Each structure stands twice: as C-alpha cells, then as structure tokens.
Amino acid sequence: MRNLILLFTFLCTHVIFSQELNCTVNVIAQQTGNENNVVFKTLERQLTEFINSTKWTDKTFGLQERINCSMVINVNGYDNDLFSASLQITSSRPIFNSTYSSPVYNYNDKEFNFQYLEFQNLVYNPQQFESNLISVLSFHVYMILGMDADSFALNGGDDYFNQALTIANYSQQLNGQGWKLEDGLQSRFAVINNITSPTFSEIRSAMYNYHREGLDVMSESPKDGKSQIISSLDELQKVHRKRPNSYLMRLFFDAKADEITDILSGGPSVNISEAVDILNRIAPIHSQKWRNIKY
Structure with a gap:
C-alpha cells in the first residue's frame, strides 16, 4: 500500500x-x-x-x-x-x-x-x-511559448514558432478567418509568417535584449539595464525602416508601452531624449504616453 x-x-x-x-x-x-x-x-x-x-x-x-x-x-x-x-x-x-x-x-x-x-x-x-x-x-x-522563450534566449522561440506555423498551415483547409494570407495583415497567418521571417529578426533580438539584458539586470545595475532597454529600441527602429507600421511592432508596443513609459520616467538618470524621438517615430499610436515620459 x-x-x-x-x-x-x-x-x-x-x-x-x-x-x-x-x-x-x-x-x-x-x-x-x-x-x-x-x-x-x-x-x-x-x-x-x-x-x-x-x-x-x-x-x-x-x-x-x-x-x-x-x-x-x-x-x-x-x-x-x-x-x-x-x-x-x-x-x-x-x-x-x-x-x-x-x-x-x-x-x-x-x-x-x-x-x-x-x-x-x-x-x-x-x-x-x-x-x-x-x-x-x-x-x-505556441505564440506564448515562443515569445517567452525569445525573452530568455536569443531566438529561443524557434521551435515553438515553427509549430505555430505548422498549425496555421494545416488549418488552412478550414474556411475559417485568420488562417490565410488574404485574411489581412493582422491575421494569425500574417503574424506567424512575419515573426519567422528574417525581415523581422531585429524584433526577436530586441525581445531578448530588452528582457534578458535589460529588465533582468536592473536589480543589480539599474543604469545598465535601463541603457540596454533604450538600446533595444534602436533595433526596433531598424525594423521600422524596412516595414513601417508593421503589426508585429504594434504587438510589441501594445504589451510594452506602459512599461517603457514607467522605466524611462524613473530610475537612474540616462540620456533618453533620443529614445523618446525613436518611440514617437516607430510607435506614434502611443504618442500620448511618450509625452508623459518625464526627463
């Protein structure tokens, strides 16, 4: 027993x-x-x-x-x-x-x-x-798993994103919305097709640098962490130059806009004026929040 x-x-x-x-x-x-x-x-x-x-x-x-x-x-x-x-x-x-x-x-x-x-x-x-x-x-x-893994390791979400792409491909047999290219730039297919494309690779590297090299080091070195977060915005700017107003960029800032505003408004003093300029350029939909950044 x-x-x-x-x-x-x-x-x-x-x-x-x-x-x-x-x-x-x-x-x-x-x-x-x-x-x-x-x-x-x-x-x-x-x-x-x-x-x-x-x-x-x-x-x-x-x-x-x-x-x-x-x-x-x-x-x-x-x-x-x-x-x-x-x-x-x-x-x-x-x-x-x-x-x-x-x-x-x-x-x-x-x-x-x-x-x-x-x-x-x-x-x-x-x-x-x-x-x-x-x-x-x-x-x-699998999108959750992939995004999470990318935040801990550079391109750590590859396997999960590939499985999300597999699901999108075999689900196209259904006449449901969201699985085909013609369903629009905000569809599931468009999102997974873009995130697995080299064109948007800097978004994935920015995910890693922002979290692992930025947020995760702030408890030991707030200034270094904050500087790394600002540096990751420059990576996102590279994507914006290639694909202005992409939906992947919108997804990033839908999750991060409030957090970025808080980080840039507080903590150790660093030069953030250029970061605010980048934010207004690549994420103008959140311009009201960027105006609230105190520096």
Missing part, C-alpha cells in the same frame, strides 16, 4: 510539474443575452483544463516556471453548437530578482469562430487538424 501511495504521489507530482502554462480562461457571453447558459461555464472549465493539462513541449517546467497567461473569450453569438467570438490573449514573464512580471504577448484575435458541443473531447494533435477551436487555442499557446 505504501508503495502504491508513493507511486501515486510521484505521478501527481510529475503531472503538476511537467506542464508549461498557468492559464486563466474566462468565457464572457453578455452579448448573447443568455450569459447564464450552463454551456459557457462548461466551455470555460474544459478549456482551462485543456490548456493547462496538455503537454505542449518535451521540456519539464517546475511549478514556479510555468508561464502566467490569460485568455478571455468574448462570445457575441451562438446557434446550437456554432459560436462566434473574439479572443484576447496576454502573457507575462517574471523579472530576475524581483516580484515584477513583465507583459510579453498581447493579441486580440477578432475572428474566433468555432464549433463546440458541451463536454466534447478536446485533444491537440501536433500534425493534424482537429477543429478550429483546438487550432486557434493551440496556435496562441
């Missing part, structure tokens, strides 16, 4: 410590006029379990290493098992020797239409299309 208990404890520990995400899923259905329908709570519970219990990589994550993220599904209509919705995804990563978590991925997927039967089995197949529901969520899981 004792051996059985020990085996059970080991298996539970392995499950708890092997998964990669700590994801909060919320299903909001106020726009349907029937938000109290039990199917929405069932969907919320099933998706939470699916995302947090699926093994997405071949790596082992400790409990404290799991990536904190959230997915908010805003259902605007449904008919039997057909749902139309939007999906807001955010993720963050901890900063070394700090209680602060830095936002990394912030994406609003406006075309999230899917089929769902209450209590249906949700299974991810890495090489085969299962459903648009599975494909969209799995795609964003």
Whole structure:
C-alpha cells in the first residue's frame, strides 16, 4: 500500500510539474443575452483544463516556471453548437530578482469562430487538424511559448514558432478567418509568417535584449539595464525602416508601452531624449504616453 501511495504521489507530482502554462480562461457571453447558459461555464472549465493539462513541449517546467497567461473569450453569438467570438490573449514573464512580471504577448484575435458541443473531447494533435477551436487555442499557446522563450534566449522561440506555423498551415483547409494570407495583415497567418521571417529578426533580438539584458539586470545595475532597454529600441527602429507600421511592432508596443513609459520616467538618470524621438517615430499610436515620459 505504501508503495502504491508513493507511486501515486510521484505521478501527481510529475503531472503538476511537467506542464508549461498557468492559464486563466474566462468565457464572457453578455452579448448573447443568455450569459447564464450552463454551456459557457462548461466551455470555460474544459478549456482551462485543456490548456493547462496538455503537454505542449518535451521540456519539464517546475511549478514556479510555468508561464502566467490569460485568455478571455468574448462570445457575441451562438446557434446550437456554432459560436462566434473574439479572443484576447496576454502573457507575462517574471523579472530576475524581483516580484515584477513583465507583459510579453498581447493579441486580440477578432475572428474566433468555432464549433463546440458541451463536454466534447478536446485533444491537440501536433500534425493534424482537429477543429478550429483546438487550432486557434493551440496556435496562441505556441505564440506564448515562443515569445517567452525569445525573452530568455536569443531566438529561443524557434521551435515553438515553427509549430505555430505548422498549425496555421494545416488549418488552412478550414474556411475559417485568420488562417490565410488574404485574411489581412493582422491575421494569425500574417503574424506567424512575419515573426519567422528574417525581415523581422531585429524584433526577436530586441525581445531578448530588452528582457534578458535589460529588465533582468536592473536589480543589480539599474543604469545598465535601463541603457540596454533604450538600446533595444534602436533595433526596433531598424525594423521600422524596412516595414513601417508593421503589426508585429504594434504587438510589441501594445504589451510594452506602459512599461517603457514607467522605466524611462524613473530610475537612474540616462540620456533618453533620443529614445523618446525613436518611440514617437516607430510607435506614434502611443504618442500620448511618450509625452508623459518625464526627463
């Protein structure tokens, strides 16, 4: 009996410590006029379990290493098992020797239409299309993993982005929005196609330098960390020169604008006037925030 208990404890520990995400899923259905329908709570519970219990990589994550993220599904209509919705995804990563978590991925997927039967089995197949529901969520899981890995190692997200691209490619068989080039510059396909392109390589190197060489060293050397963050903005400017107003740049600043404003406004004194000029040039949509930077 004792051996059985020990085996059970080991298996539970392995499950708890092997998964990669700590994801909060919320299903909001106020726009349907029937938000109290039990199917929405069932969907919320099933998706939470699916995302947090699926093994997405071949790596082992400790409990404290799991990536904190959230997915908010805003259902605007449904008919039997057909749902139309939007999906807001955010993720963050901890900063070394700090209680602060830095936002990394912030994406609003406006075309999230899917089929769902209450209590249906949700299974991810890495090489085969299962459903648009599975494909969209799995795609964003790998985007979260890739962005997080890029923030810890230069081009560390390669494997995850390649899997997101695989999902986008095999999901094109569906006539759903977001999987094809013609679906626009903000589609899932456009995002993964761009982030795996050499044209946007400086965005990925900026992710690493901003986080690993910038934020992660600020507890020991605030001035060096702040200077490195400013330096990473110059890398982003290189992308802007090649592809002005790209959606990838917008994704970066949707996650980082408030944080950059706070960092440049406080801490040790460094020359940030050039950094503010760069920000106004490459991210004018946040110009009001840049005006609030105190220097």
